[in-house]
Amino acid sequence: MLASIGLAATLATGCEYSSPHRAISAAAMSASNDIVPPRWTQRLYESNCAVCHGIQGDGNGPAAGMFLTRPRDFLAGIFKFRSTPSGSLPTDEDLFWTITHGLRWTGMIARPDLSKAELQDVVHQVKTFSPKFAAEKPSASVTVAPRPPRTPALMEQGKELFRIADCVSCHGEQGRGDGPLSSGYEG
Numbered sequence: 001m002l003a004s005i006g007l008a009a010t011l012a013t014g015c016e017y018s019s020p021h022r023a024i025s026a027a028a029m030s031a032s033n034d035i036v037p038p039r040w041t042q043r044l045y046e047s048n049c050a051v052c053h054g055i056q057g058d059g060n061g062p063a064a065g066m067f068l069t070r071p072r073d074f075l076a077g078i079f080k081f082r083s084t085p086s087g088s089l090p091t092d093e094d095l096f097w098t099i100t101h102g103l104r105w106t107g108m109i110a111r112p113d114l115s116k117a118e119l120q121d122v123v124h125q126v127k128t129f130s131p132k133f134a135a136e137k138p139s140a141s142v143t144v145a146p147r148p149p150r151t152p153a154l155m156e157q158g159k160e161l162f163r164i165a166d167c168v169s170c171h172g173e174q175g176r177g178d179g180p181l182s183s184g185y186e187g
């Protein structure tokens with residue numbers, strides 16, 4: 001539906017990148033999966049994201065090799081930064097959050113300068129790269145319990161859990177990332 005509105009807007013204005021967002025209702029803007037991305041959405045992605053993530057979304061843009069943490073390959077549909085359980089796709093809100101805030105100490109810079117409509121467009125474009133988004137729904141976000149008070153007893157309990165759950169084997173006794181299993185990891 002969005003595609004046909006986009007086409008109509010394009011024909012009406014005679015301009016192929018005329019920012020038709022303002023003319024479209026919030027409901028019509030929802031980043032659904034059943035539509036072909038309109039051209040302006042692709043353009044927005046190409047000019048803001050493709051230098052790293054690649055025009056095809058494969059994480060192989062011209063600048064990709066410059067980063068220690070490589071830009072994400074979107075084709076696999078595997079996302080690290082989610083509010084959803086392991087194995088689930090991220091929610092649209094998760095993707096908005098990542099793009100708005102960026103990912104610290106990586107090439108993924110924050111883009112709070114993009115308008116809400118522009119963010120919606122790039123989120124939509126990211127979701128077109130993996131067939132998973134059309135096939136699956138993201139699970140509900142996990143609820144995070146309120147932060148417990150910082151008491152010596154709870155600190156001791158946490159220390160014990162860190163040991164019992166075997167976090168130590170990778171993260172080390174002092175949490176310095178030097179546990180016996182840590183040598184296989186980079187960075």
Ligand code: HEC
Binds near residue numbers: 050122
């Ligand atoms: C200068 C390079 C660069 C540009 C430009 C860039 N990214 Fe990224 N992006 C990265 C890197 C590097 C990562 C991986 C960071 C990590 O794994 O910690 C990343 C990660 C992401 C993720 C997180 C995926 C996950 O696993 O949760 C999303 C979503 C994303 N980028 C979307 C975008 C969008 C949309 C744009 C354009 C508005 C964009 N990026 C522009 C470098 C870039």
Ligand code: HEC
Binds near residue numbers: 166
């Ligand atoms: C098999 C090795 C392994 C085990 C076991 C393990 N971790 Fe990790 N953990 C990692 C690696 C590798 C990373 C870094 C991932 C990355 O940067 O993409 C990580 C990252 C983290 C982070 C994120 C740190 C940050 O930079 O934000 C936290 C928190 C964490 N682990 C906690 C734990 C806890 C708690 C446990 C035990 C329940 C645990 N880990 C067990 C390997 C492990």
